[in-house]
Amino acid sequence: MITGKNYIGFDLSNAGSTTFKTFNPKLNKETEWLFYEASEEEIDKATALAWKAFHEFKTTSYKKRVQFLKKIADEIEQLGDELIKTYCEETGLPEGRAKGERGRTCFQLRTFAAYIEQGTWVNATIDTAIPNREPAPKPDLRKMSIPIGPIAVFGASNFPLAYSTAGGDTASALASGCPVIVKSHPMHAGTGELVASAIVKAARETNMPNGVFSNLNSSGIEVGQQLVAHSLIKGVGFTGSITGGRALFDLASRRKEPIPVFAEMGSINPVVLLPMALKTKGIEWAKAYASSITLGTGQFCTNPGLLLGIKSPDLSSFLEVLSKEISEIEPSCMLHPNIATKYDGKSTKMVAENSVALAAERKGNVADNYARQMVVKVDGKSFIANPRLHEEVFGPFSMVVECEDQKELSTIISDMDGQLTGTIISEENEIDDYNEVVAAMQNRVGRLIFNGVPTGVEVCPSMQHGGPYPASTDSRFGAVGIHAIQRWIRPLSYQNWPNQLLPDALKDENPLGILRLVNGHHSTESI
Amino acid sequence: MITGKNYIGFDLSNAGSTTFKTFNPKLNKETEWLFYEASEEEIDKATALAWKAFHEFKTTSYKKRVQFLKKIADEIEQLGDELIKTYCEETGLPEGRAKGERGRTCFQLRTFAAYIEQGTWVNATIDTAIPNREPAPKPDLRKMSIPIGPIAVFGASNFPLAYSTAGGDTASALASGCPVIVKSHPMHAGTGELVASAIVKAARETNMPNGVFSNLNSSGIEVGQQLVAHSLIKGVGFTGSITGGRALFDLASRRKEPIPVFAEMGSINPVVLLPMALKTKGIEWAKAYASSITLGTGQFCTNPGLLLGIKSPDLSSFLEVLSKEISEIEPSCMLHPNIATKYDGKSTKMVAENSVALAAERKGNVADNYARQMVVKVDGKSFIANPRLHEEVFGPFSMVVECEDQKELSTIISDMDGQLTGTIISEENEIDDYNEVVAAMQNRVGRLIFNGVPTGVEVCPSMQHGGPYPASTDSRFGAVGIHAIQRWIRPLSYQNWPNQLLPDALKDENPLGILRLVNGHHSTESI
Structure with a gap:
């Protein structure tokens, strides 16, 4: 059921006074629901929850995160006809497209689940010590990638499912261990709320921390601006126009602590x-x-x-x-x-x-x-x-x-x-x-x-969806496929760290059995 | 011999009228050389040459680039006592330190040479076609990383060799196929010119295109600003103060086409x-x-x-x-x-x-x-x-x-x-x-x-030299070790591209014998 409220962590909230409606373009009239725009206080609350959740969420085992991602896909499917009907009403797109996009969205979530379980995404790199090296001993150094913090995701108007609430940006950020706050697209706020309810349900049922996900309604640009300017937000994913993406990039770059923005914007292909x-x-x-x-x-x-x-x-x-x-x-x-x-x-x-x-x-x-x-x-x-x-x-x-x-x-x-x-x-x-x-x-x-057409973006590891500016704000990353996770992680080195205190990905015994670069050679063996 | 001139590509040039001197802090007096600050025209010429060189340089075989990098290290060693003497005069640092840093610099160049020859740095990822997939055929998609374009490198005051003219930023950028324009540090312009002469000599002798490297003198901030604002510069590497790094980051972010800046800045460790x-x-x-x-x-x-x-x-x-x-x-x-x-x-x-x-x-x-x-x-x-x-x-x-x-x-x-x-x-x-x-x-x-001290930055793949802002402007990258190359490359996908036209890294037969992710599995085999 669509309530028109925001999800501030696990809780529905409508503290603000600004409301708006979505529109059925085929019937050329407003839809039935009334949406409450997130207030400044609600945004603050969502970011504070996300920051708190981050510290627990980033330490959850990959296994638990896998369960969470898979459960989101299941819950989205469980939404059944209501989701498809709402999607069609809010977009004017046909049912076949809605169902196709739902399939793509769930496929993406399950792909990220499989990917993080495999473990190569942390880029584990190990160089063991050489205590008797001259002129100075070589320390033991081990590097892996860790999540950067809460991510703000801006859904796209043209893909209410696959590039929105539980789309590639959200799936990749959650997979990496980053909580997500979605700035819901005002044109499909109902579709967004339904998907958000599926994510929240999945988070509760797999015991994820409150704040791992929030969904904020907004009809204008203020909510998004406040979110990107917020000191507890550490990265931004955006799909939309050059004007919109550039404005967020500028805002993020001007912060006291600038944060990375991956905005996928215009292209004439x-x-x-x-x-x-x-x-x-x-x-x-x-x-x-x-x-x-x-x-x-x-x-x-x-x-x-x-x-x-x-x-x-x-x-x-x-x-x-x-x-x-x-x-x-x-x-x-x-x-x-x-x-x-x-x-x-x-x-x-x-x-x-x-x-x-x-x-x-x-x-x-x-x-x-x-x-x-x-x-x-x-x-x-x-x-x-x-x-x-x-x-x-x-x-x-x-x-x-x-x-x-x-x-x-x-x-x-x-x-x-x-x-x-x-x-x-x-x-x-x-x-x-x-x-x-x-x-x-x-x-x-x-x-x-x-010899083909550019429409049709295959979801697979070798897809690059992004490009030199203004196709995207950072051509070194992409928005589709497993490598999209690299946008939300950063390397951390451990020097002479005791083996039993290292994360599993870096332990001598390689308990996750993942592919690692050990002393210059790729290996899945223990050390 | 130190001329005080700029290297605009292969040529020495002193078209400008502003001059400056370096300083011997131990003797508390100026050194003997007069340096000519790069003029606006010289900067334009260097960037135009770099842009032209980029199109040839990026297509050079890894083998040829390996020769180039190794030759730079050889030529730096060939500079012999003059380099060590100049380094000590311009920094007040002892000879042992100068020699140690020279060793580190040449080691870095040779490490990048070995790394690019190995080929994994292009992150080759292949998903082969499934023509009979339902509801739509799956295309053949192959992705690899390519260089982004000419890079501006700002040398550090405290490491005149290892983090300057031919330091980690330059070595990683050249390794990736990006031409480099160095904004030489005014405190060690003589040391910088000597190293630049070694790079230019190596470039000539290994038949690299003119413009693959330039070295610009400057006593103030104007040369660096003009460089970073220049539309043909596509990335920036910087080591220095928070004020300096942030100013360049802000400038780069405000460009019509924003470019990535990796600035390694302050830290109290x-x-x-x-x-x-x-x-x-x-x-x-x-x-x-x-x-x-x-x-x-x-x-x-x-x-x-x-x-x-x-x-x-x-x-x-x-x-x-x-x-x-x-x-x-x-x-x-x-x-x-x-x-x-x-x-x-x-x-x-x-x-x-x-x-x-x-x-x-x-x-x-x-x-x-x-x-x-x-x-x-x-x-x-x-x-x-x-x-x-x-x-x-x-x-x-x-x-x-x-x-x-x-x-x-x-x-x-x-x-x-x-x-x-x-x-x-x-x-x-x-x-x-x-x-x-x-x-x-x-x-x-x-x-x-x-249980150690933070000083001593080992050069190896598992080193992370960088960190959350303001330690660096982008915590997702590092400045030391082979992975520093990832700052200067971006993924490019080929869809249904004929095998014979693909770059070697992506061809069925895997002529480079590199490790690739093929249909989800890591392999060095042909397809």
Whole structure:
């Protein structure tokens, strides 16, 4: 049952006076629930609880933490139809998507559970003593990673489950031993509360300390700001816009004690269409891209917003097919009237820019909050000259750039902002003639795709979801897959520490049986 | 031969008009050389060269980079007596220290050479495709780490070799494939130029691209600021004061594209003296600490500036012996008149603080720029009440805090700023009764030492040199040992990329024979 209240640790609380509602974009009206924005006192209470919980939570055995994570997944599944129904009401997304995302969310939680049990994530590194070394004895040194402290997580509007309350940021932080305070996304506060109730239930049932998780409602930016500025918060995970992410990064950097912010932000996900590939498979690629551009009403961070080719009759044919496909796809609902309005405004402004021509637009009437998908085209020189054309249009929009030659194409890519993904569409050996393009792309993206579409972010260890700024605020980390845990941990060395007092991961006998770097060699053996 | 010029890539250059001299603190007079501060144009030229070099340098084979790093070490050794003589003149440090630090510097370079050849540093992670997976095929994904771009390195005043021009920051950045621009420390610009000449010679002889390394002279803060603000600089390594490090961090965070700054800054390196240890070995520990406090005239970032004990006759006896030892040690020269003057001012101010009592001071005449070592004492309550007492006094200074009880001791540690190290002096089982103290310490430091002194930073994989802010700006990384390379690299994923086009580290056949995480299992096998 949705109460509209905040979870301050294990307890529901509505001490504040500001309230707000979520919105059903398909019905174009507010939902039934009233949400109470967290008050300053509630935020203070949540952080104090989290700090206290941290000292107990970080020492829980991996086994107990595994139980907790698995239990969260179970409890989310136990929410059953209420969760799916609420999700659909608050987002306008179809039931299939809701169920898929729930599956992904639970899969992520269980993946982190399996990962921490395995133990390699602590990066155990051991160098044993050499007492008779000259000129000075070598001490015994052992290093492992430990959690940094309470983490503030900002849910994404476009993934109410997988990148929100119990999404990758929360799962990785809890797995590492860091308590989490979620700043719930105002567009799906009901979905968020349901998931939060599952986490709290799991925490109670697996005997986790009160404060290991809190969920704060908020309709504006104040709650998030207070949270990030709070001295007991030690890290931030964010998925959203460049403006929002940068504001939090700035705030965190200006603190007396600056804290790390991993913000996954904007991306237009450039796609390079090489000539031979267009000649032989242009129609297939046009169809695939019409589908990728409109998937989830284009509301994916990996949506292909920029298609780059070299001017040719084959590129024109590609654009023709793409335009036809795009025009015929049935429009779909956006997440919220605000998002739909922004999409309308930004896409209309793009068409009005100098040298930009409308290539395809869904015509006819569309329902309130539904998006007209759109493709525009522009020549390379005009694209280079106008930085406004490099900005993301969040929604089912893509820009086709017709370049003069490979050189112009390379220049565009080299000068591009950082991106989550970059894609090359090529005949098998054609790419060999485009080394410069590939090299430029490598330098600007977090993930390179060969002959595919950027939408679809596989959850696996080798996924990099992040990239050079502004795709993310720190390209050295990623938001998806097990290595996302590295954002929330730091190394601690023990020098000449007695074996019986060392954490299990560093003990001579290797009771966890984990892979360690011992005197320069990887080993699962005891010492 | 020292020319006083900057290295802009391979070329010596003195286009600017500002000049300065280094200082011989032992002779209390300027050295013979005139140094030319880098001009704005020279900085622009160095960064443009570094950016250009980056694109070639990052694709050099590990083998070639190994040759480069080894050659740097060889060339530094080839500098022979001139380097040692210049080092001693510019620092007032003894020849033994100069030779020891040279050995450490060359060891670090060779260690990184061996490490990159081994290949595990790229964190190769592979998940192979499952084409028939339902509901959607799983793509082939392969991830490895790549260099982020040109790095600005700020040398430390107190380690003219091991933490400066060719020190750990430079060695780790070059090892990763990032070009380096050093902002040379103005106190040892001559030593810096000699080492820079060795790096440039090594780069030429191993056919590295021009711009892979530059060395910029500067007497003030402007050169460093211009460098960090430059859009082609992609990361910063710094060792020095909190004020200096924080200023660069703030500058880097405010950039249009923020860049990571790893600044290793201040630390007072708390030491907890447990009662039984004082009772049984108090005299030995007092002698060991008198020696650690005055080592290198106390000019180490791991200098033990804070000794914490519980009030008792044994603590008083310890303090008595420590005081006697400290008073008798022969004073030694500080690095520079500015540092000596600051030490005098800060230590004198500490003694003047409320409730602080002088316990020991070297009496009699001392030569110009020589430091009078000093120990002061204060009670726990006064220490807690006065944050000025928590500040570092750079030099041979330490404060003994007499706590009422374990609770007060724990409070002091819990509320302490982040530190590089924390030490516990204990009888073997005594520490078991101080869990709270140990837990508090773990949360505030990067390295925990049992029954030892914090000075002496072993160069090995399990060393953590860094810690919670302000010990460093990002506790998730360290400045010493092979893992320091992780500061300068970021993950890049390849999705469905043709095997023959993948980097060697990710190819099916594993031509480098490196340890990789393949479908969740660590393996050196081919696929």
